[in-house]
Amino acid sequence: MLQTVARYAMICTGTCYDFGASIVLRQIHFPLAAMLRFFVLLLLVSLTHLAVAATRPNLILILADDLGFGDVSYQGAPDIQTPNLDRLATQGITFSSMRANCTVCSPTRAALLTGRYADRVGVPGVIRTSPENSWGHLAAGVPTLADRLGHSGYHTAIVGKWHLGLQTPNTPNERGFDFFHGFLGDMMDDYYTHLRGGINFMRKNQQTIEPRGHATELFTQWSIDYLRKRSESADQPFFLYLAYNAPHFPIQPPADWLDRTRQRFPDLDDKRAHNVAFVEHLDHNLGTLLEQLDALGLSQNTVVAFTSDNGGSLPHGQRNLPWRDGKQSHYDGGLRVPFIIRLTDAKRAGTTCDYAGLTFDLNATFLELAGAKPDAETDAVSLMPILRGAAMPDAPRELYFVRREGNNRYVGSAYHAVIRGKWKLLRNDPFTPYELYDLSSDPQETENVVAKHPDVVNQLKRSLQAHIQQGGRVAWQPPMEQTAADD
Numbered sequence: 167m168l169q170t171v172a173r174y175a176m177i178c179t180g181t182c183y184d185f186g187a188s189i190v191l192r193q194i195h196f197p198l199a200a201m202l203r204f205f206v207l208l209l210l211v212s213l214t215h216l217a218v219a220a221t222r223p224n225l226i227l228i229l230a231d232d233l234g235f236g237d238v239s240y241q242g243a244p245d246i247q248t249p250n251l252d253r254l255a256t257q258g259i260t261f262s263s264m265r266a267n268c269t270v271c272s273p274t275r276a277a278l279l280t281g282r283y284a285d286r287v288g289v290p291g292v293i294r295t296s297p298e299n300s301w302g303h304l305a306a307g308v309p310t311l312a313d314r315l316g317h318s319g320y321h322t323a324i325v326g327k328w329h330l331g332l333q334t335p336n337t338p339n340e341r342g343f344d345f346f347h348g349f350l351g352d353m354m355d356d357y358y359t360h361l362r363g364g365i366n367f368m369r370k371n372q373q374t375i376e377p378r379g380h381a382t383e384l385f386t387q388w389s390i391d392y393l394r395k396r397s398e399s400a401d402q403p404f405f406l407y408l409a410y411n412a413p414h415f416p417i418q419p420p421a422d423w424l425d426r427t428r429q430r431f432p433d434l435d436d437k438r439a440h441n442v443a444f445v446e447h448l449d450h451n452l453g454t455l456l457e458q459l460d461a462l463g464l465s466q467n468t469v470v471a472f473t474s475d476n477g478g479s480l481p482h483g484q485r486n487l488p489w490r491d492g493k494q495s496h497y498d499g500g501l502r503v504p505f506i507i508r509l510t511d512a513k514r515a516g517t518t519c520d521y522a523g524l525t526f527d528l529n530a531t532f533l534e535l536a537g538a539k540p541d542a543e544t545d546a547v548s549l550m551p552i553l554r555g556a557a558m559p560d561a562p563r564e565l566y567f568v569r570r571e572g573n574n575r576y577v578g579s580a581y582h583a584v585i586r587g588k589w590k591l592l593r594n595d596p597f598t599p600y601e602l603y604d605l606s607s608d609p610q611e612t613e614n615v616v617a618k619h620p621d622v623v624n625q626l627k628r629s630l631q632a633h634i635q636q637g638g639r640v641a642w643q644p645p646m647e648q649t650a651a652d653d
């Protein structure tokens with residue numbers, strides 16, 4: 167049909183006169199011919215848009231906060247049961263070797279939304295409410311995933327945690343999202359008051375709101391509200407970025423969920439019991455959302471990706487087994503995360519892939535799924551070959567990690583890690599010596615072999631220097647005039 171319409175459009179817009187019918191048009195009085203051309207062109211544009219929209223999937227990206235690799239039952243959690251995530255894994259592709267872009271929140275989110283390493287977009291560390299303890303400022307002019315999808319015709323929404331700026335020009339509506347229903351801040355001090363340092367960062371677009379209820383349940387309901395609305399506009403695909411705050415501390419499950427956990431595990435220590443209940447409550451909410459996606463008839467045309475922004479926090483009773491350490495650490499416990507992509511059909515359902523990529527590969531993947539314009543400067547790699555059932559390119563890929571932080575341990579400096587092939591060079595604060603691990607023989611990172619392989623260390627250090635120089639071109643504090651305006 168499109169070919170037929172295109173043929174008429176070529177005739178009527180005068181771009182081609184090879185068809186016999188054009189002779190008739192030439193004889194029509196000019197205004198009538200012009201009107202005809204306009205309406206047929208309009209029809210062509212509308213039909214093309216409909217056809218493209220029908221073939222482009224809706225995109226949902228669900229990001230948990232601090233969910234550890236070992237705290238989901240499909241990856242072997244001994245106590246937590248996550249039946250809904252487990253089902254999503256059986257319906258989709260489970261990625262077993264993906265890492266977060268950073269071991270803490272904001273940089274991973276900046277990388278995810280821009281497709282570039284976090285220090286190349288001004289966010290090497292966490293953005294916080296107090297300027298003297300804030301270590302990032304999302305660079306102006308870098309298109310986000312929402313910008314790019316929006317430009318290609320998607321409706322775009324974020325529900326939940328933003329954490330990439332507390333004020334203009336870096337609020338979600340200013341960085342590409344048509345709709346925002348969530349909170350701007352870095353975390354909540356309480357899942358029911360939603361306040362951070364006594365400040366309410368909850369917003370619906372630009373409007374401050376005071377919703378009642380547990381944040382996980384609110385974000386689920388707001389996402390369902392959004393899906394319901396979008397289901398009435400089937401001609402336009404949507405992108406929903408649902409960033410849950412859970413299970414980031416404070417570990418605060420609803421009381422009835424904690425009671426049930428205690429009944430199930432009467433001997434479990436209190437900290438762990440809170441975590442079990444908290445993650446299971448999150449999983450239950452995820453299940454509610456996916457049920458609604460089915461009920462609205464959207465599942466067959468919606469790709470769903472799920473991951474976490476960094477590893478679990480060990481002092482808060484979270485687990486990243488079998489990996490070493492946790493959140494804030496460049497050992498794999500801080501970086502390895504649950505990672506699932508469910509496609510619109512069952513071709514790859516239940517498969518597992520050990521490709522070692524980073525969170526922001528979802529950026530490149532979603533752009534390709536949407537047929538949107540890719541970012542020429544991206545550092546991300548599209549996972550589309552895997553989604554098609556093919557192998558990823560053999561091209562060597564280096565993975566780079568950076569985190570800048572305040573307090574006495576870090577003093578505002580950055581620390582880094584790099585993975586190339588089987589080698590991983592890292593340190594966990596800016597002042598201790600680098601360590602080297604052979605991930606192929608020692609995936610748990612137990613034996614530091616830095617003294618045994620000086621050539622490897624030197625190569626990786628040179629590579630890190632190049633990464634650090636590249637990141638150094640972008641400011642990670644607000645410009646002077648903005649800082650002055652804030653005072």
Ligand SMILES: [Ca+2]
Pocket residue numbers: 231232270271414475476
């Ligand atoms: Ca986090």
